[in-house]
Each structure stands twice: as structure tokens, then as C-alpha cells.
Amino acid sequence: xxxxxxREQFSALLDGELSPEDRAAVEAHLASCASCLxxxxxxxxxxxxxxxxxxxxxxxxxxxxxxxxxxxxxxQFRRRRVQAYRLWPLLAAAALFAVVIGTFxxxxxxxEGRFELAEAPKLTQAMKAERNEFMASPVAADEAAESVVPTxxxxxxxxxxxxxERESLHRLSPAPAPAPMSLxxxxxEAPATQHEVVESSAxxxxxxxxxxxxxxxxxxxxxxxxDGSGKAAYGVVAEQAPRLRAxxxxxxxxxxxxxxxxxxxxxxxxxxxxxxxxGYPETLAGPDVAKADSAWQRDINGHVxxxxxxxxxxxxxxxxATPSDDLAQLEVKRSGVVGNKDAAVRQAKDSGAAxxxxxxxxxxxxxxxxLGDAPxxxxxxxxxxxxxxxxxxxxxxxxxxxxxxxPVMAAAPTAPQESAEVRHEAPTEREKTAAGRTFTLRDxxxxxxxxxAGEQVTVLDRDGDVLRELLGDGAEVRAILDVxxxxxxxxxxxxxxxxxxxxxxxxxxxx
Amino acid sequence: xxxxxEARRIPDTGLVAECQSGDSTAFDEIVRRYKDRVYNVxxxxxxxxxxxxxxxxxxxxxAYSSIRKFKGDAKVYTWLYSIAANLSRNRLRDSGRKxxxxxxxxxxxxxxxxxxxxxASATLDTPREAAERSEMDEVLxxxxxxxxxxxxxxxxxxxxxxLSYEEIADVMGCPxxxxxxxxxxxxxxxxxxxxxxxxL
Numbered sequence: 001x002x003x004x005x006x007r008e009q010f011s012a013l014l015d016g017e018l019s020p021e022d023r024a025a026v027e028a029h030l031a032s033c034a035s036c037l038x039x040x041x042x043x044x045x046x047x048x049x050x051x052x053x054x055x056x057x058x059x060x061x062x063x064x065x066x067x068x069x070x071x072x073x074x075x076q077f078r079r080r081r082v083q084a085y086r087l088w089p090l091l092a093a094a095a096l097f098a099v100v101i102g103t104f105x106x107x108x109x110x111x112e113g114r115f116e117l118a119e120a121p122k123l124t125q126a127m128k129a130e131r132n133e134f135m136a137s138p139v140a141a142d143e144a145a146e147s148v149v150p151t152x153x154x155x156x157x158x159x160x161x162x163x164x165e166r167e168s169l170h171r172l173s174p175a176p177a178p179a180p181m182s183l184x185x186x187x188x189e190a191p192a193t194q195h196e197v198v199e200s201s202a203x204x205x206x207x208x209x210x211x212x213x214x215x216x217x218x219x220x221x222x223x224x225x226x227d228g229s230g231k232a233a234y235g236v237v238a239e240q241a242p243r244l245r246a247x248x249x250x251x252x253x254x255x256x257x258x259x260x261x262x263x264x265x266x267x268x269x270x271x272x273x274x275x276x277x278x279g280y281p282e283t284l285a286g287p288d289v290a291k292a293d294s295a296w297q298r299d300i301n302g303h304v305x306x307x308x309x310x311x312x313x314x315x316x317x318x319x320x321a322t323p324s325d326d327l328a329q330l331e332v333k334r335s336g337v338v339g340n341k342d343a344a345v346r347q348a349k350d351s352g353a354a355x356x357x358x359x360x361x362x363x364x365x366x367x368x369x370x371l372g373d374a375p376x377x378x379x380x381x382x383x384x385x386x387x388x389x390x391x392x393x394x395x396x397x398x399x400x401x402x403x404x405x406x407p408v409m410a411a412a413p414t415a416p417q418e419s420a421e422v423r424h425e426a427p428t429e430r431e432k433t434a435a436g437r438t439f440t441l442r443d444x445x446x447x448x449x450x451x452x453a454g455e456q457v458t459v460l461d462r463d464g465d466v467l468r469e470l471l472g473d474g475a476e477v478r479a480i481l482d483v484x485x486x487x488x489x490x491x492x493x494x495x496x497x498x499x500x501x502x503x504x505x506x507x508x509x510x511x
Numbered sequence: 512x513x514x515x516x517e518a519r520r521i522p523d524t525g526l527v528a529e530c531q532s533g534d535s536t537a538f539d540e541i542v543r544r545y546k547d548r549v550y551n552v553x554x555x556x557x558x559x560x561x562x563x564x565x566x567x568x569x570x571x572x573x574a575y576s577s578i579r580k581f582k583g584d585a586k587v588y589t590w591l592y593s594i595a596a597n598l599s600r601n602r603l604r605d606s607g608r609k610x611x612x613x614x615x616x617x618x619x620x621x622x623x624x625x626x627x628x629x630x631a632s633a634t635l636d637t638p639r640e641a642a643e644r645s646e647m648d649e650v651l652x653x654x655x656x657x658x659x660x661x662x663x664x665x666x667x668x669x670x671x672x673x674l675s676y677e678e679i680a681d682v683m684g685c686p687x688x689x690x691x692x693x694x695x696x697x698x699x700x701x702x703x704x705x706x707x708x709x710x711l
Contacts (some may be wrong), residue, residue, distance in 0.1 A: 007695075008695060009696070010695065011691060011695040011698055012676075012694075012695075013696040014698075015669060015676070015694070017675070017676050017691065031618055042702045042711060043698045043699075043702060044708075044710055046701050046702055046705065046711070047650055047670065047698075049647075049668060049705075049710070050651060050666075050670045050671070051654075051671075053651060053652070053671075054550045054648070055547065055551045055671060056550060056554040056560070057547045057551070058546040058547050058549075058564075059551065059560075059564065060569065062542075062546050062550070062564070062567075062568070063542050063543060063546060066542050066546075066568050066571045066572065067535075067539060067542070069568060069571075069572045069578075070535070070538065070571065070572055070575040071535060165523040221594050236687075318521070379536065413543050439584055456659070458700075460657055464703070465703075466699060466700070466703065499561070
């Protein structure tokens, strides 16, 4: 085993999860490698520190609150049910509208072999008369639900082939607007007729989805999102919409039908791209891990949570602040010397020989302005350059998750020279290839590897040990690092943001 | 229905069976046994008590509502941790959308975590040591929060709850090898971070 292989085993060694053979091999290596021994010692100390933290305990009254929630008051779950049920009238109305228009078209084409636009106004007049007559009838809603079932289930039967059904559909063309359920209305408490209408329409629309009878409607909605059957039901409406609009334009007779229907009022919202700040890197060790990551998002019932369904390509701009951003901003506030190298140099000169002292870690953190109530102080001598020298980068870089275009990065005017350098190369070349990877230069001077879609990134020091351990130190790695100062790239399925020390991590803002 | 006194002697699987037959007293005992552990995991993952309280209560409500589907081949606590992991991650995602500018700064954490500070100071010798201890805990917690979610959950389950790799794999729905890799990465990242803060 070489050092890298041995270090991969350290966690398992500390946790007692190594096989006897592996343990013996690791221990044999440690006997002759001081560097690995120091590394292991560092990890042990970390474990010791964290294990020393007192566990947080549930506050008093916790049990009573849970008891009350599980026995009498399941508001959150019921609200989900009601919300799910509120979709069904909407779906029923929209699908019914689509079916009516569709069947008109099919019927006309079948009968005439082509559209007779001249006859359309006549048809509309007849329809309007029937509609007005029918609207007075209290059974309109029930017939609406019944008439939509066969078509939506995809059966070959044409409802318009039978006069009675055709009449029913004509009457329903204005698609009676379903009365919106009140938020407080329990699914179980819904009036029988309305419940039946909703349920029959739902069954017709979302074939294959076991909803309705199972009162866990939140789950049903999740399942729709997961298996796509729900989308299929939505798809009926979505696919019809453009056709209907085209039809409105070319066929004045149907414009009245369309405008009389509530379909537009119930237009389904378009899915919007959303920002994800807490998303996972896709995989750590290949496809099986990606699958496992996905599996973690399934709850114990086996259904997919909303997060999985909602994971979509994201915008890389203006992402909400992450904890790391908070820390950086906090430190920006405290240090008051962010991005001002001259100030840092002055402070370094003022600090003098105090750097030689080694305070207690907590005291040191206080001195850094990182802890407690300590007043804001200038950069500490420990991390400041020697008098007369340029400010040197901090000794080690924090690695933390953040979004690539985080506000701190955008706001901190830490390295004007660096920006100038990046700009210098940007106008001539906006795309580079290195080690088989293609990188594109973004406006904020970050080189983005092809395929990046705004996933969460882990920030790494481009000169740090972690990167070397991940990528090695070969020619390919050097070629990649030559692409630019700041690079977003994918390593073993995880996106990393490589930064130079001067701009890397939360602490840099304070130096 | 079992009495609360009796329930305390019944193993987890027996309690679940009682719950599945409609005995809510047995569920009370499950809550009593695991509330602190669930709360601790959620708190360490989310980093603030307000969210931790909400989420850990919801964990038990969810567990109660789906206890009939619980199969005896799993352990009750890994099942609860699975729910906790999912809900915590959802909460993190939701709070990320709203902007995580509250409860995550060092000051806010300090404000929101009086019980941690009190607990840390309970058995210490001097006020100075107690203060240092609670401040150190805060720093450690903040560093923990900077880890990517899946590293953090693995580390929390291992370090604070002593779960085996197999159990963590069950909770997170990934192979044990992935758990090992995540823990290794988590420790490396923490070491770098703590070294940069001169804690190590």
C-alpha cells in the first residue's frame, strides 16, 4: 500500500471497520511512515473534538407536542390531501375541455373528410343553444365526469358517435367551473357528488396511479411526479393547448367555445427552473452511488420526495446565500480590511513580533474575530505577512460548499490584479480544452467544464493537498490547472470549484 | 393496551407491533426512547434548534402515520434516522431557497443554542473553561455545517450516534463503501478547516 491508499483507509481504521488483513497492512505502513502517522493523528484529534461535544437534547414538552400532533392534530398531512384534491377539479375541467375540442375536430373531419369552416358558425349557434339549455340542468357536472372517462382512458370508442353522448359533450363545452374547495375542507368531508366527480375524473386521467381511495394524497402526487403517469395526465392538456390555440385562430366557430371554457383560467403553471443550493453532488464513486444518493431521497415508504422530482437544471446566478457565505460575510464585517491589501500590510507592520506567540486556540480564534464577543480586530499577525512583504496566502484553505457565483465572491474586491489577468485572456479565448475536458469562460472569469448545470460545488484550494489527492499531480492535472485561475470541474461525479488561495474560502475574506 | 410502565420493558420490535395493532401508548414509549437521539442528529445536521425542533417532531409524526408499513427486518432507530435524514435535507433545501441568513451565523447559532452552552458548562470547573468549551463547540458545529450534506449526515451518524457503516448505509440508502468514502472525505475536509482556524 502506498500513502494514498493507506490514507483512504484511515476512517475505517478509526471506526474499527477494517478487516484484519487491511488493518495489518495499514499498521505496517504506519510503522514506517511518519507523514501518514501525523495525518492519522490529526483525524483522531478531530474525532476526539467532535465526540467531546455535549449532545443536544430535545426540549421539555417535546413528547407532549408529538403526542398531540399524532393523536389529534395532523394538520400538515391533511393540508396536503386537500391540496391534492384541489388539483382534480382543475384537471377534470382542463381535460374535458381538451376532449370536447378534440372530438369536435375528429367528428368533423370524419364526417366531411375536411373542415368546413363555413358551417362552423351554424354549429356554434346550435351548441350555444344547447349549452344555455343545459346549464340550467343540475346534472351537468355529473355528466361531465362521466363523459370524460372513456376518452381519457384511451378507449377506441368515440363519444360523439352516439347521439346522447354527443349531446352531453356539447352541453359540457363550457366546462362548468368546479367550485374550489375550501382549505379547511377534509377530503373525507367533501360532498358526495363532488367527491365522485373528482374521483371518477381522476381515475380517468391518471390511469395507473392509485390515488383517490388511498387517502394519502400527498403520496399519490409524489408518485405521479416519480413515475410520470401524472405527467401523462397533464400532458393531455398540455398537448391540446397549442392545438386549441391554432384552432381558435383558424376556426372562428370554436373561438366561442374556447373563450367560454375555463381552461385558460385553470391554466397549469409552467415548471420554472429553480435554484438548488443544498443539492448533492451527483455521485462519489460511480453509477451505483448515484443510485444510492437518489435512494436516500426516498422516504421509508419508498416514495420519492418532492426534492427528487424537482431537481432540475438550475440557474447559476444569484443563488441564495449559503452558510459559507454567511460566515464569509460575517468575517468581512468583522475584519473590515477585506480586499484591501495595503491595509493588511499596514496591519502586519503594526502587529510586529506578536506572531511568535502561540496563544490558546480559543484565544487565537477570538483574536481572529471569529469567536464570541471579541471586538473586531485587524488581521492577526499569525496570518499576516512579515513587514515589508506582500501579503502571503493563508497557510491552509477551508473547503466548503457554496454556489460558484456566491455574493461574497462577487462583492469582494480582493484581487483586482487577478481580475485584470483573467480579463486579459478572456477576450481572446472563451473555450479551452485540457485533458479531454472542455471549459468555457463565464462572465465572472470562472472556467466552467462542459456539463455543469448549476449543481452545488465544493470549493477546493487549487494548490491544496485535497486536490492533489483527488486528481494526482500528473501532466493532465497541470494542463487543467493551466486553463485558468478559477475552474469548476467534475471529479468522480462531484463538482468542485478550484480557486487560488487569495480568493478561496470564507477566511480569505478576512485577510 | 400496555401500560407505560410495562412499555419500558418491551423491546423496540414489540413496541412497533403494539403500535401496529393500534396502541398509541407504545408509540409514546418509542418517542421517549429516541427523541433525544433524533433531535441530536437533526440539530447537528441543521445547526439550529428551531428547525431541529420542528423537524424532529415531524419525524415522529411521519413515523406514526406510516408505522403500519414498517417491516420488522429493519431497526426502529435506523428507520427513524432515515425519516430524519430526508426531512432534514428537505428543510435545508427549503431554508436555502428562502435565504439562509438567519440562524446560521455564529452569533445566531450562539443565540439559538443556549442549551448546548449550558450543557457544556454543567460539569466544567471554571466559568472560563465553560465559556471556552461552548465557544469551541460552536466553532466545531459551524465547521460541520460547511460540509456537503451527504458527508455531514454520514459524519453525524457515525460520530454522534455511533452507527456502524452498515447502519449508516441503511439510513442513507447507499453501499457501505460509499459511507466509508464519505466519512473519509468529511474528516479530511474538517481537518483542513480546523487547521485553517488554528484549532488543530
